[in-house]
Amino acid sequence: MSSSVATPPLQPEELSPATALAGALVDACAGAVRAPRASIENCVVALLSGGHVMIEDVPGVGKTVLGKSLARAAGCAFSRLQCTADLLPADVTGVTVWDQNAAAFLFRPGPVFANVILVDEINRASPKTQSALLECMEEGQVTVDGETRVLPQPFMIIATQNPVEYEGTFPLPEAQLDRFAVRVAIGYPAPEDEAGMLLDLAGHDALEGVVAVTDEAGVMAARRVVERVHADPSLAHYVVGLVGATRRDPRAELGASPRAGLALLRAAKARAVVHGRRYVEPEDIRALAHPVLGHRMILTPDARARGALSGEVVADALAAVPVPL
Numbered sequence: 001m002s003s004s005v006a007t008p009p010l011q012p013e014e015l016s017p018a019t020a021l022a023g024a025l026v027d028a029c030a031g032a033v034r035a036p037r038a039s040i041e042n043c044v045v046a047l048l049s050g051g052h053v054m055i056e057d058v059p060g061v062g063k064t065v066l067g068k069s070l071a072r073a074a075g076c077a078f079s080r081l082q083c084t085a086d087l088l089p090a091d092v093t094g095v096t097v098w099d100q101n102a103a104a105f106l107f108r109p110g111p112v113f114a115n116v117i118l119v120d121e122i123n124r125a126s127p128k129t130q131s132a133l134l135e136c137m138e139e140g141q142v143t144v145d146g147e148t149r150v151l152p153q154p155f156m157i158i159a160t161q162n163p164v165e166y167e168g169t170f171p172l173p174e175a176q177l178d179r180f181a182v183r184v185a186i187g188y189p190a191p192e193d194e195a196g197m198l199l200d201l202a203g204h205d206a207l208e209g210v211v212a213v214t215d216e217a218g219v220m221a222a223r224r225v226v227e228r229v230h231a232d233p234s235l236a237h238y239v240v241g242l243v244g245a246t247r248r249d250p251r252a253e254l255g256a257s258p259r260a261g262l263a264l265l266r267a268a269k270a271r272a273v274v275h276g277r278r279y280v281e282p283e284d285i286r287a288l289a290h291p292v293l294g295h296r297m298i299l300t301p302d303a304r305a306r307g308a309l310s311g312e313v314v315a316d317a318l319a320a321v322p323v324p325l
């Protein structure tokens with residue numbers, strides 16, 4: 001039974017400003033960080049689909065630079081959290097303090113009251129602080145001293161982390177990783193790119209050239225366009241087929257959740273906008289399957305011991321499920 005409310009089809013003149021904005025965001029980041037275009041694009045897809053992004057890679061490949069350049073290009077109120085083991089939940093959400101002049105308790109908002117929040121090295125924060133953050137991500141609100149406060153919109157977390165086997169880190173539980181719409185990696189640049197970077201950066205900061213290409217209202221307008229992108233019912237079935245295949249895979253203890261499927265279709269709509277289309281194509285879903293599903297599965301201990309990777313489960317699902325025409 002269909003319960004969708006009839007919205008008028010998206011017109012080309014409504015699509016083009018959103019596509020132009022997406023292109024400007026990608027270009028702004030690409031000017032600062034040497035990263036595969038698809039990785040940058042996936043960060044923009046998360047921003048435009050109302051999701052959060054996890055940038056996960058080894059040290060020194062430009063994770064922080066990518067996060068900061070996206071935040072700066074988006075032109076929204078920005079804050080940054082540098083995570084350490086002693087960062088407290090109140091350092092994230094804010095505190096109520098006694099104001100002598102007002103003779104009252106006043107709420108002093110924490111860094112989470114911004115539009116784009118760079119949470120650097122999230123796996124260095126204690127589990128308690130991580131869970132305070134993840135509550136904000138899931139619910140778009142904060143409860144401090146029994147009072148609930150709604151966070152501003154847009155609200156996006158850009159988290160970075162190194163792969164987990166480092167001292168003094170608290171790996172995020174898979175259930176919490178599920179809150180991130182996409183996970184992106186950067187990888188090492190090609191040798192000629194890396195040499196170019198050394199020459200470019202000798203003496204100045206990679207972020208210097210990044211300027212805001214939009215603002216809060218611009219991001220929200222583009223999100224509304226993304227929501228109206230057409231997805232044929234066959235594509236919803238395709239997504240269900242893919243997540244279902246991950247659940248049946250013997251290597252997976254826990255396959256991709258319905259939330260993962262929802263995130264995949266939503267991200268596919270944003271990718272369609274990035275590529276200047278008013279409708280989702282199977283390729284949007286295929287291109288996003290790894291970044292959207294890869295971090296949301298738990299492999300069996302046996303599969304892990306044999307060195308299996310969740311990426312293989314996703315790849316096999318892509319190979320097994322017939323692509324709709």
Ligand SMILES: Nc1ncnc2c1ncn2[C@@H]1O[C@H](COP(=O)(O)OP(=O)(O)OP(=O)(O)O)[C@@H](O)[C@H]1O
Pocket residue numbers: 032033034035057058059060061062063064065066160161162186189197201206
């Ligand atoms: N791909 C890249 N493009 C542009 N600059 C880069 C890139 N990789 C590294 N750099 C430069 O190297 C320095 C380190 O980058 P950055 O701080 O972003 O790394 P990181 O991945 O966040 O590392 P860590 O995991 O240690 O936090 C920065 O000064 C940045 O200018």
Ligand SMILES: [Mg+2]
Pocket residue numbers: 063064065120160
């Ligand atoms: Mg960093």
